[in-house]
Amino acid sequence: MNTIYCTEPSKELQVRMGTEGAAALPSMTVMDRFDKTCAEFGDQQALHEKQDDGTGSLKWKSWTWNEYRGEVDRFAKSLISIGFEAHDSVNIIGFNAPSWFFANMGAIAAGGVAAGIYTTNLPEACKYVSEHSKAKVVVVEGNKQLSKYLQIAKDLKNLKALVVYGEAPNPAHKCSVPIHSFEDFLKLGDQIPASKLVERKQAQKPGHCCTLIYTSGTTGNPKAVMISHDNLCWTSSVMLSTIDALGPQDCLISYLPLSHIAAQMLDLHCPMVSGSQVYFAQPDALRGSLGLTLKEVKPTVFFGVPRVWEKIYEKMQEVAKVNNKSFVKRNIGAWAKGKAMSKNMKAQFGEGGGAPMTFFIAKKILGKIRAALGLQRCIACYTGAAPIERKVLDYFASIDIPILELFGQSECTGPHTVNTPTAWKIGTCGRPLPGTESKIDPANGEICYRGRHIFMGYMYMADKTKETIDEEGWLHSGDVGKFDEDDDPNVVKPSGFMSITGRIKELIITAGGENIPPVMIENEFKIAMPAVANCMVIGDKRKFLTICLTLSVEMNDDGSPTNKLTGQALETAKSIGSTATTTEEAKSCAKFEQYFNKGMETANGQTTSRAQRVAKWTLLNGDFSESTGELTPTLKLKRSVAATNHSEAIEAMYK
Structure with missing residues (x-):
C-alpha cells in the first residue's frame, strides 16, 4: 500500500499515523464518527432551516441528530436501489440546505464519494466535474440548476438520475435520465434492508476517499482533491481542540459555498464532532x-471570508457617520474602544494577557455593538481564504471582536495554521495545528508541511500529485511565507505565528530578473488608500511595475460591479473635496489623482528594494468580481483573467 499518495478513489491510502500526541489519535471513518455523535447527542437538535409554514411565513424547522441520520440512511438506500456501488460518486450543486447535507452524507453512507459543485458554474464547467468524477447521481437545487444538467445530461455516460431539492421539478422537462424530486427519490430505497448499509460501512476504511473538493481553478481545469475519512475526522477533531469545548448548546450559521473545504469542515464535520447545531442562512x-x-x-x-467582515466594517462606518452623537457619547465610545484594543493587544500570545482594570465597564458599553451585530455569544470569529486588511482587524479588535485568521488549503483538509482565542497574533495566520510539521524551503521561501490532514492526491492526476507531495510526504503549498521566531522555546521550530507573503506562481519576474511578490505590494497600497477595494500589480517581463486600482462600488443583484462609488470610496471623495460619485468622475478628478499619487508614494516607501517600487497606476471602471471571472468563488484574484479583461488599460501604462 502506498504511504505517500493515491490518485484512484477506490484505493486505500495508509493513514499517516504519528507516534504521540495529536498525531497518534485513533483513526476512524466518517460514518463511525456520525454513529458516535448520534449515540451521544441523538435527541439533541442538529439542523435548522427556515421553511414556508403554508401561510407565506418562514418558520424554523429542526432535525435532531437521529432524524438527520435517518434521512441520510434513506438517501443512501435510494442510491443503492438504482445501482450505486462502493466508491461511486454523487455531485451536489445548490445553496446550503439540509438536503445538501443528506445527499452528501448519504453518498458516504452508501460507501461512495461526495463532490460539491459551485453554484456559479456554467453548464460546461458542471459537465467537466460530473464527467471527471463519473457521477452516478447529481443533486440540484431547483429548476435553475436543473436547467444546466438538462443541457449536458446526454453527454454524461455514468449518470443514472437527477434529484431536485428546494422546489418541485418542472414536469415539462425532458431528460435522458429520470428526474426525481428529493422527497420522491427518498422513497426509492424503502425496500432496501438496513443490512446493506451495514455492509457498506464495514467495507469502508479510514484511508478510503470520502470527499472530492474541486479546486476553483485560477488556471486551467480544476483538480479533484481527494479527501479521506481520516483526513476529515482527524482534522476536525484537532481543529476543535484549539478552542474552548463546544457542545450541543453551541451553534453556527451555514452560508458559505459547501463545495469549498472551509464550509464543509465548519458546517458538516466539526459539528459532527462537537454535537453543535447548524442554522442554514437564506440564499x-x-x-x-x-x-x-x-x-x-x-x-x-x-x-x-474577508469580504464579509469588510462589508460589516463599511456598514458600521456609514452608521457612525450618520449617527450624530453628543461629544460625551463620542468620548465614552472612544474610551471603551481604547480599553478593548489594549485588552486584545495584551491577549496576543507571548504578551502576558490580562485586561485593563476598568475593562468590565468598557465591555458593557461595547456589548451593545456586539448585540447589534448578533455576535454577543460568539467565542470565536474566524476569517481566511484570502488576505484581509489590517485596518479591519484593528477595528474589530477595538470593539472586542478579535477576528482570528487562519491559513489552509483544500489539499490539507482546510486548516493548517490557526489563531486561537488564547494564542493569537493580529495580522498573522496563526500557529500550526497540533500534530503537524512545518518548514520553509530555503531555496524559494515556500511553506511546506505534513501530517494527517494532507490530502490523498489529485484524482487521476499522478503527475500533478507528485509536483505537490514530495517523497517524504511534505505538501508544497505554493505559498511563500515566514514563521515568527519569538515564540515558545520548548516547541520544535518553526512553531511561531505564520505570515503569508505571496504565491510562488504569482511571483513577478521583471525584465531585469528581479523576483517580486505582488501580494505584499498590493497590501501596502490598500493600507495607504482605504478607498481602494482591490488592486493588481503588473510587471512580469516588464521594465518597471505598474498597478491597476479599483474603488469600492455598488454591486448589481447578479454580483456584477456598477460604476457608482460606495462605502469608503464615497467617504474618501468627501474628505478630499471631490464631487465624484462614479468611477468615471473619479478618473477625471484632480483631487483623486492627487490622492492616488500620494498613496502610491506612501506605499512605495514601505518596499524593501527599488525593484518593488510601482511607477504608474491606472483606475479601472469597476471592481473585480466573480461574475466577471476575475475572482474565484473564494474571492482569490485570477490574475490572468483580470490582465486579459483590462489589457488596454495595462498597455496604456507602458506606452
Missing part, C-alpha cells in the same frame, strides 16, 4: 440577509 445571505440571521441565531462560532 440571499451575502446580498443582505446574513445580518438578520446573525441577530436571530446569535451564533457562538462564526466564519466570514
Whole structure:
C-alpha cells in the first residue's frame, strides 16, 4: 500500500499515523464518527432551516441528530436501489440546505464519494466535474440548476438520475435520465434492508476517499482533491481542540459555498464532532440577509471570508457617520474602544494577557455593538481564504471582536495554521495545528508541511500529485511565507505565528530578473488608500511595475460591479473635496489623482528594494468580481483573467 499518495478513489491510502500526541489519535471513518455523535447527542437538535409554514411565513424547522441520520440512511438506500456501488460518486450543486447535507452524507453512507459543485458554474464547467468524477447521481437545487444538467445530461455516460431539492421539478422537462424530486427519490430505497448499509460501512476504511473538493481553478481545469475519512475526522477533531469545548448548546450559521473545504469542515464535520447545531442562512445571505440571521441565531462560532467582515466594517462606518452623537457619547465610545484594543493587544500570545482594570465597564458599553451585530455569544470569529486588511482587524479588535485568521488549503483538509482565542497574533495566520510539521524551503521561501490532514492526491492526476507531495510526504503549498521566531522555546521550530507573503506562481519576474511578490505590494497600497477595494500589480517581463486600482462600488443583484462609488470610496471623495460619485468622475478628478499619487508614494516607501517600487497606476471602471471571472468563488484574484479583461488599460501604462 502506498504511504505517500493515491490518485484512484477506490484505493486505500495508509493513514499517516504519528507516534504521540495529536498525531497518534485513533483513526476512524466518517460514518463511525456520525454513529458516535448520534449515540451521544441523538435527541439533541442538529439542523435548522427556515421553511414556508403554508401561510407565506418562514418558520424554523429542526432535525435532531437521529432524524438527520435517518434521512441520510434513506438517501443512501435510494442510491443503492438504482445501482450505486462502493466508491461511486454523487455531485451536489445548490445553496446550503439540509438536503445538501443528506445527499452528501448519504453518498458516504452508501460507501461512495461526495463532490460539491459551485453554484456559479456554467453548464460546461458542471459537465467537466460530473464527467471527471463519473457521477452516478447529481443533486440540484431547483429548476435553475436543473436547467444546466438538462443541457449536458446526454453527454454524461455514468449518470443514472437527477434529484431536485428546494422546489418541485418542472414536469415539462425532458431528460435522458429520470428526474426525481428529493422527497420522491427518498422513497426509492424503502425496500432496501438496513443490512446493506451495514455492509457498506464495514467495507469502508479510514484511508478510503470520502470527499472530492474541486479546486476553483485560477488556471486551467480544476483538480479533484481527494479527501479521506481520516483526513476529515482527524482534522476536525484537532481543529476543535484549539478552542474552548463546544457542545450541543453551541451553534453556527451555514452560508458559505459547501463545495469549498472551509464550509464543509465548519458546517458538516466539526459539528459532527462537537454535537453543535447548524442554522442554514437564506440564499440571499451575502446580498443582505446574513445580518438578520446573525441577530436571530446569535451564533457562538462564526466564519466570514474577508469580504464579509469588510462589508460589516463599511456598514458600521456609514452608521457612525450618520449617527450624530453628543461629544460625551463620542468620548465614552472612544474610551471603551481604547480599553478593548489594549485588552486584545495584551491577549496576543507571548504578551502576558490580562485586561485593563476598568475593562468590565468598557465591555458593557461595547456589548451593545456586539448585540447589534448578533455576535454577543460568539467565542470565536474566524476569517481566511484570502488576505484581509489590517485596518479591519484593528477595528474589530477595538470593539472586542478579535477576528482570528487562519491559513489552509483544500489539499490539507482546510486548516493548517490557526489563531486561537488564547494564542493569537493580529495580522498573522496563526500557529500550526497540533500534530503537524512545518518548514520553509530555503531555496524559494515556500511553506511546506505534513501530517494527517494532507490530502490523498489529485484524482487521476499522478503527475500533478507528485509536483505537490514530495517523497517524504511534505505538501508544497505554493505559498511563500515566514514563521515568527519569538515564540515558545520548548516547541520544535518553526512553531511561531505564520505570515503569508505571496504565491510562488504569482511571483513577478521583471525584465531585469528581479523576483517580486505582488501580494505584499498590493497590501501596502490598500493600507495607504482605504478607498481602494482591490488592486493588481503588473510587471512580469516588464521594465518597471505598474498597478491597476479599483474603488469600492455598488454591486448589481447578479454580483456584477456598477460604476457608482460606495462605502469608503464615497467617504474618501468627501474628505478630499471631490464631487465624484462614479468611477468615471473619479478618473477625471484632480483631487483623486492627487490622492492616488500620494498613496502610491506612501506605499512605495514601505518596499524593501527599488525593484518593488510601482511607477504608474491606472483606475479601472469597476471592481473585480466573480461574475466577471476575475475572482474565484473564494474571492482569490485570477490574475490572468483580470490582465486579459483590462489589457488596454495595462498597455496604456507602458506606452
